[in-house]
Amino acid sequence: PRNYTISVIPGDGIGTEVMPEGIRVLEKAASLYGFTIEQQWHDFACCDYYAKHGQMMPDDWKARIGSPDAIFFGAVGWPDTVPDHISLWGSLLQFRREYDQYVNLRPARLMPGVPSPLAGRGPGSIDMWIVRENTEGEYSSVGGRMYPGTKREIVIQETVMSRHGVDRVLRYAFDLAQSRDARHLTSATKSNGIAITMPFWDERVEEMAKAYPEVRTDKYHIDILTAQFVMNPDRFDVVVASNLFGDILSDLGPACTGTIGVAPSGNINPDRTGPSLFEPVHGSAPDIAGKGIANPIGQIWSASMMLEHLGEVEAGKAIMRAIETVLADPKLRTADLKGEADTVTCGKAVADALS
Ligand code: NAD
Ligand code: IPM
Ligand code: MN
Numbered sequence: 001p002r003n004y005t006i007s008v009i010p011g012d013g014i015g016t017e018v019m020p021e022g023i024r025v026l027e028k029a030a031s032l033y034g035f036t037i038e039q040q041w042h043d044f045a046c047c048d049y050y051a052k053h054g055q056m057m058p059d060d061w062k063a064r065i066g067s068p069d070a071i072f073f074g075a076v077g078w079p080d081t082v083p084d085h086i087s088l089w090g091s092l093l094q095f096r097r098e099y100d101q102y103v104n105l106r107p108a109r110l111m112p113g114v115p116s117p118l119a120g121r122g123p124g125s126i127d128m129w130i131v132r133e134n135t136e137g138e139y140s141s142v143g144g145r146m147y148p149g150t151k152r153e154i155v156i157q158e159t160v161m162s163r164h165g166v167d168r169v170l171r172y173a174f175d176l177a178q179s180r181d182a183r184h185l186t187s188a189t190k191s192n193g194i195a196i197t198m199p200f201w202d203e204r205v206e207e208m209a210k211a212y213p214e215v216r217t218d219k220y221h222i223d224i225l226t227a228q229f230v231m232n233p234d235r236f237d238v239v240v241a242s243n244l245f246g247d248i249l250s251d252l253g254p255a256c257t258g259t260i261g262v263a264p265s266g267n268i269n270p271d272r273t274g275p276s277l278f279e280p281v282h283g284s285a286p287d288i289a290g291k292g293i294a295n296p297i298g299q300i301w302s303a304s305m306m307l308e309h310l311g312e313v314e315a316g317k318a319i320m321r322a323i324e325t326v327l328a329d330p331k332l333r334t335a336d337l338k339g340e341a342d343t344v345t346c347g348k349a350v351a352d353a354l355s
Helices: 015-033 047-053 061-065 084-089 092-098 163-179 197-209 222-231 243-256 297-310 313-327 343-353
Strands: 002-011 035-041 070-075 103-109 127-133 143-146 154-157 184-189 216-221 238-241 264-268 276-280
Touching: 002 015, 015 035, 015 070, 015 297, 015 313, 015 343, 047 084, 070 092, 070 297, 084 092, 092 276, 103 163, 103 243, 127 163, 127 243, 163 184, 163 197, 163 238, 184 197, 184 222, 184 243, 197 216, 216 222, 222 243, 238 243, 264 297, 276 297, 297 313, 297 343, 313 343
Parallel strands: 002 035, 002 070, 070 276, 127 238, 184 216, 184 238
Antiparallel strands: 103 127, 103 264, 143 154, 264 276
């Protein structure tokens, strides 16, 4: 039979609550669709590990992870005990860079029966893929802090864009747009104000667009783009953005579909020179952690994306059908979607709905 090995890293807070539901659904999918998943659980990349070891991951974390077919990740961060930039640069952001996961693929889709906070929007009116650059851009370690604590204090952090780095994520986004019915790509920019990197981004988009004559291409400055996500979300199909802009859009898009709790992501290395990582878009949600009420759909949808990446396309699609069935029923969905279910009830319902 087909056999896959995955690294399982639950992380912090609700990461540890939604991960078992993702695993439950993966195991059910494996048994129904005739493949096996070997799980290698890791206790690092979380703030408990930091408390014991003074760092987020062991020095030999790469060797410990080895060469799995994919990494299944929960959420990391516990700002009460570890500053966020330390916990995140010590874990998730390292994975993205070290494994060259240069695409962060984040869908936003309004599901049947789910109430959108946008009045009058029904299923089909929000169905987009956000393609976020994931290894460079505004997330950079180039810069510094001078004269700390004095009145002369200065902080500088450079945005880094390479032609190679921009072109490869644009190519991925154009390929995706080309494969979709709408064949529409929107680029997020800010070339009116950010006058060096963003005009470069626009130039690369224009250049790449020449190779995709069938894809209708447009661009919006990020400020009005956020407004358009709320006013006219049906205008968007594939949206490509730099690291920071993509981060913001990928909370906003899913929020327009009812909650960020359903949103999945694939941190993808399309060249397959290292494992890709699948995780919900949301974080560790300290405000609801420990209560058992977190929405597990973001984790479960990430499992679906992971299976499609592994080649188990039918199983991935089956998970999506099960998610739609469950989300349409207020008794089976969680409180963030005005439902009555807790995390485990919702996760079990998806596993039961799988066929
Ligand atoms: P967050 O996504 O954890 O939470 C934002 C809000 O959304 C909270 O009110 C939370 O209760 C709610 N929420 C999030 N996921 C939910 C779910 N599945 N079901 C129901 N409600 C949900 O963002 P934050 O509060 O800005 O960050 C908390 C911590 O998580 C920080 O340490 C942050 O750095 C980290 N973080 C990690 C990731 C990641 O691991 N990929 C992503 C975002 C934030
Ligand atoms: C995300 C998160 C991370 C990011 C944080 C936690 C560093 O918000 O995955 O969207 O900004 O990429
Ligand atoms: Mn984010």
